[in-house]
Amino acid sequence: MTTPLLTYYNDLRRRYGPQHWWPADSPFEVMVGAILTQNTAWSNVEKAVATLKAHGLLDPGRILETDEETLGLAIRSAGTFRIKAKRLRVFVRWYVDRGGTPRKLRALGLARLREELLAISGIGPETADSILLYGLGLPTFVVDRYTWRVLTRHALIPEDTSYDEMKELFEGNLERKASLFNEYHALIVRVGKEHCRARARCEGCALEGRLPGK
DNA sequence: GACCAGGCACATC
DNA sequence: GATGTGCATGGT
Numbered sequence A: 001m002t003t004p005l006l007t008y009y010n011d012l013r014r015r016y017g018p019q020h021w022w023p024a025d026s027p028f029e030v031m032v033g034a035i036l037t038q039n040t041a042w043s044n045v046e047k048a049v050a051t052l053k054a055h056g057l058l059d060p061g062r063i064l065e066t067d068e069e070t071l072g073l074a075i076r077s078a079g080t081f082r083i084k085a086k087r088l089r090v091f092v093r094w095y096v097d098r099g100g101t102p103r104k105l106r107a108l109g110l111a112r113l114r115e116e117l118l119a120i121s122g123i124g125p126e127t128a129d130s131i132l133l134y135g136l137g138l139p140t141f142v143v144d145r146y147t148w149r150v151l152t153r154h155a156l157i158p159e160d161t162s163y164d165e166m167k168e169l170f171e172g173n174l175e176r177k178a179s180l181f182n183e184y185h186a187l188i189v190r191v192g193k194e195h196c197r198a199r200a201r202c203e204g205c206a207l208e209g210r211l212p213g214k
Numbered sequence B: 001g002a003c004c005a006g007g008c009a010c011a012t013c
Numbered sequence C: 001g002a003t004g005t006g007c008a009t010g011g012t
Helices: A004-016 A027-036 A042-054 A060-064 A068-074 A081-097 A102-106 A110-118 A125-135 A145-153 A163-173 A178-194
Strands: none
Touching: A004 A163, A004 A178, A027 A042, A027 A081, A027 A125, A042 A068, A060 A081, A068 A081, A110 A125, A125 A163, A125 A178, A145 A163, A145 A178, A163 A178
């Protein structure tokens, strides 16, 4: 069965090709990156991750034994570094307590993991879903600023649509498959960066007329 | 020198 | 419940 959202996905996929998300060497690096990228340009996160690696700090045990000030220094380029140093340590505490490996975490199940992540201070819905989808390969859709922007610029949803409503829109109309959710969100970020940036309706955009519901 | 970036928590009304 | 504000670096 072909839904409008799937048609849109196929259009984007043909237009841009595979996005290869999440760019990282390990699931743990994805999770760290998910926290570091909050309200921050990805290029700044890359520098912070490189610094962590250079100091051997991209490791759960090492992060827990490193004080927040030192950790903050290493991730300084990612911005809001004092807050993120704290958030990193709180998250890693949980990560280790839940087994300390992606395999053991996955055994807890998507619903429970998401609930526990959201209960952690510093982890909101987008960060939680990024950790689950891109870090653990679990089928949960990641909604972000770009998702809202693309959908509203093309008048596909009202401006006051919530995170959960957008998430449900995708999950309810697509096959629940991590690989599909992975690529779709990455493509939305891609098209969101290239188009739909202006505050006005995205008229004349190459995707106009090829969107769901139009 | 503004404005934004792969958000979130907290205060205030 | 919804609206506003602090966090902070680095690129455009």
